[in-house]
Amino acid sequence: MITGQMLDKGRIHNVKAEEIKRKNVVWLDFSGPSKNEIKQVSEITGMSEPEIVELLQPQTRPLLTNIDKYSVIILQSPLHDGDDVTKPVLVFISKKSNDLITMHMHEMGSIKRMLAWEERRKVRIFEKGTTYILYSLIDEIAASYSSIMNNIDDNIEKLEAGIYEPSNEEKHMMQHAFEVKKRLIYFYKALTANREVVSAIEKEYGMFLDRKDLSKFRLLHSDFTQLVELTVTYRDILTTTIEVYLSVVSNNLNITVKKLTAWGAIILLPSIVSGIYGMNFKYLPEAEWRYGYLFALAIMLAMVLVSYIYFKRKEWL
Numbered sequence: 001m002i003t004g005q006m007l008d009k010g011r012i013h014n015v016k017a018e019e020i021k022r023k024n025v026v027w028l029d030f031s032g033p034s035k036n037e038i039k040q041v042s043e044i045t046g047m048s049e050p051e052i053v054e055l056l057q058p059q060t061r062p063l064l065t066n067i068d069k070y071s072v073i074i075l076q077s078p079l080h081d082g083d084d085v086t087k088p089v090l091v092f093i094s095k096k097s098n099d100l101i102t103m104h105m106h107e108m109g110s111i112k113r114m115l116a117w118e119e120r121r122k123v124r125i126f127e128k129g130t131t132y133i134l135y136s137l138i139d140e141i142a143a144s145y146s147s148i149m150n151n152i153d154d155n156i157e158k159l160e161a162g163i164y165e166p167s168n169e170e171k172h173m174m175q176h177a178f179e180v181k182k183r184l185i186y187f188y189k190a191l192t193a194n195r196e197v198v199s200a201i202e203k204e205y206g207m208f209l210d211r212k213d214l215s216k217f218r219l220l221h222s223d224f225t226q227l228v229e230l231t232v233t234y235r236d237i238l239t240t241t242i243e244v245y246l247s248v249v250s251n252n253l254n255i256t257v258k259k260l261t262a263w264g265a266i267i268l269l270p271s272i273v274s275g276i277y278g279m280n281f282k283y284l285p286e287a288e289w290r291y292g293y294l295f296a297l298a299i300m301l302a303m304v305l306v307s308y309i310y311f312k313r314k315e316w317l
Helices: 017-021 037-044 049-055 110-117 119-126 132-164 168-202 211-277 292-313
Strands: 001-006 011-014 026-031 063-068 072-076 085-094 099-104
Touching: 001 017, 001 110, 001 119, 011 037, 011 119, 026 110, 037 049, 037 099, 049 085, 063 168, 072 110, 072 132, 072 211, 085 132, 085 168, 099 132, 110 132, 119 132, 132 168, 132 211, 168 211
Parallel strands: 026 099
Antiparallel strands: 001 011, 001 026, 063 072, 072 085, 085 099
């Protein structure tokens, strides 16, 4: 699906791909491009169709390179604000022809938000040129990561609360914790790669970018650096949380073993007395004594009480 927008006479107009040759600032967005649309972009940019298809693959790393007429940028972006799946966004940008082309195989929340902005905001950004549109796009991608980080922070807080307030749901705690940790590892890789691309833009490696706007990308570099540091911090917190959880589980197991051991000893003592008096001998002391039965019960009860008090003081019960 193609979404084209162009600034003309202080207004934003919807345009087709053919109108990209105008001198006005144009942004074409290709979401889930078809073969014909990829061919169309190939004709506009001069990059071959197989190269475009390869750059749109999920495993493509973020990069910045230059071809004959365009600077080519690839960024990893979350699909949606609450989604932990990241996919590549391919950007063709040229200051000379005043056009910016974005391509992605899946709908991107960051681009969807930008396309839904009110016209006055779009006009203000389009008036500053394609490099500033790119700046706004990367800023929205960083905002998507920040939103996901907030969700991860909430998940970590729930995991921490589950350590000391166990419930039926906490039986899957370890699985959930490792899922969050794996998500942070993926984000760390994507964020560090995006940061390198932003750094390359700031260092003027993009031949077709407007140099007067490149200083603004320093702020984006700081944003991605903070996000990278946040992923490292959350990973450390999550690792500590897992270690504490395992310690709590181990401690609870020790307490359970102590209780079982104490109750086993309490039950064993009267069993010894009953076992002795249950032996089949002809001459058994107290066997014919009138109070022999009560005497045996009293011994067993005393042994139970003494052992119970002992284990209670030792905090085994």
